[in-house]
Amino acid sequence: MTISVHPGADDRDWGGRLPRNESLDLDDEQRAARDEIVGRSARWAERSGFAPTDDRGGLIGPFNAFALRPAPGRAFNQWVQTDQRGSSLARTIREVVILTVGVAWQADYEIYAHVAVARTVGLSETVIAGLREGSTEGSTDGWAPDELAAHRFTDELVRNHRVAPATYAAAEEAFGRDGVLDMVHLVGMYLATSALLNAFEIPAPEIPAPPIPD
Known part of the structure; x- marks a missing residue:
């Protein structure tokens, strides 16, 4: 399955301030990194519902940057894969954390990608919409208690650089010590x-x- 980016976009836009790796004479390490990303990370992205490439197959999002600087890119991807394999957090909770970080930073590609992942793993559209709005000060109808605890912990840590005692206690009650540790690692990853x-x-x-409900 190939997921198309929006039609009519100029290919040169997708690198932002970076050159596209397809436009450069890559060295052996960069070519190997690109092939590894296409073979693993890009396939995961497609399965998760978001586009890791443009319509011509060129890497977009952070994947282009990872190919340009292979050593840190490979190390970062190993960190992500370790978290995906071993996290104590449910997949829906992981997406609550990731989207909370992305929205706080207004990181467009991160929000785009992880709205898709959140839908794939079954996070409700109510929670996804609330996360995209960036606030739970209004109604929290439709939020599970653990989703709310994860969001509030992450939001305080990212925006205030501290977590209030009551917020920490709610997170520890919901996820245990290991879960809170896993949340903090996940926050760092997506910061x-x-x-x-x-x-x-x-x-x-x-x-x-x-998607339109059946």
Whole structure:
């Protein structure tokens, strides 16, 4: 399955401030990194419902950057894969954390990608919409208690750089010590991703509308 980016986009836009790796004479390490990303990370992205390439097959999002600097890109992807394999957090909770970080940083590609992942793993459209709005100060109808605990913990940590005692206690009650540790690692992972995307002004495709219920 190939997921199309929005039609009519200029290929040169997708790198942001970075050159596209297809436009460069890559060295052996960069070519190997690109092939590894296409063979693993890009396939995961497609399965998760978002486009890792443009319509000509060129890498977009953070994947282009990872190919340009293979050593840190490979190390980062190993960190992500370790988390995906071993996290104590449910997949829906992981997406609550990731989207909370992406929205706080207004990292367009991260939000685009992880709205798709959130839908794939079954996070409700009510929660996805609330996360995209960036606030739970209004109604939290439709949120499970653990979703709300994960969002509030992450949002406080990212925006305030601290977590209030009551917020921490709610997170520890919901996820245990290991779960809180896993949340903090996940926050760090996607703060790094958001910094990469925003520093280089990397654009994103449009987020599809929610699927129509049967």
